[in-house]
Amino acid sequence: MNDSYYIRENGQQTGPFTLQEMFQQHLDVDTMILVPGSDEWQEASYVSEFFEYFEAQGIYFPTEGNLASFWVRLLAYLIDSIILGFAIALLASDYLEQMATLFTSTTITVEQKMQRLQLNLLLTAVFALYNTLCESTPMRGSIGKMLCKLAVVDADGRRLSVGRALVRNFTKILWSFVLGIGYLPILWSERRQGWHDMLAKTYVIRRDV
Template sequence: MTDGYYISQGEEENGPYTLEEMLNMPLNVDTMILSPQQDDWQRASDLPEFFEYFEARGIYFPTEDNLAGFGWRLIAYVVDSIILSYPISFFRPATFTEVYARATNGTATVDDLVIMLKFNMISFLIMAVYHTICEFSPMQGSLGKKFFKISVVDADGMKLSFGRALLRNLGKFVSGTALGIGYLAILWDSQKQAWHDKWARTYVIIKG
């Protein structure tokens, strides 16, 4: 235990500082700090007393209190589906209504199944591109998520890189096709992560 906060800068250790002095410094999430409550050096992003400091700068760390549950994420998904229904409709085959009717009553042909598969894949790709761009943008989430103050962040509460956002949204294909279990995992996962969140190491939070 120490008598104040110390900062590691290169090979130098500076301090001690009071918490008030620390909060007036230009810290980043990777700043190494020795806290008077801890025995080991830790990143600033791992010390709860600095959470509000980073939140004021638009960085929200995923915590037990701000993780978005299944219900909020489902509602945001419904809103996004409504938003995307119009652009997706441009790719709907003219015969889709008849094809869908045959598929539901068990009389679909191989050609019908191919048509439905192609349309479903196009729909998935449109949604994946939409969500990837939104999550990579300063919005940090889709229009549906932003309406409910929901954001997608990495473990440090930062905006996703394009690659991480793309990985997350392509991973939804597996989460959705495995009988939806990948999405339902949110209900019992301690971090409220779907499978695609696990793979991309992302978190969905509510900004209060």
């Protein structure tokens, strides 16, 4: 019975290797592998027996079975909102007290309306920066996502670069102006992506499956 694996790098084929020997070859997701019983070379990221190997390196491939639902993502968002709300209240309580009048006053001037808009933009930007920093580190997601056992990854299962995380999270600011409509495709899209995910080519996956 053929249980040998082969690797092709720089046009050179090496092997045969047993499965255990393959785990010692410093595989990358793009490494081309010939698996037992197959005549077609394929990238290591598509070979199911190496999924745990890559997860041990912090690489979580987005698959049909591990994509996070809208509702668990909403729960993570609510947790983050509470955490950031407490943090902002502690660090900028005086400023928030002054700004609170903008939302409680029955009659406000044009200048106050602009101040209200600026405050909304500032809070949205803080939330976006918070998520960007978390997603581009080994955390692979905000505190809320970590508590819900979620991670944000690219198509290869890797954590996001700072640039990709910025694109993903600052695109969310646009949805804040249109009642969050960009999040709704998560409910029905095949890959459970919001418009910000589609633009940045990112996925939110569950770590516990």
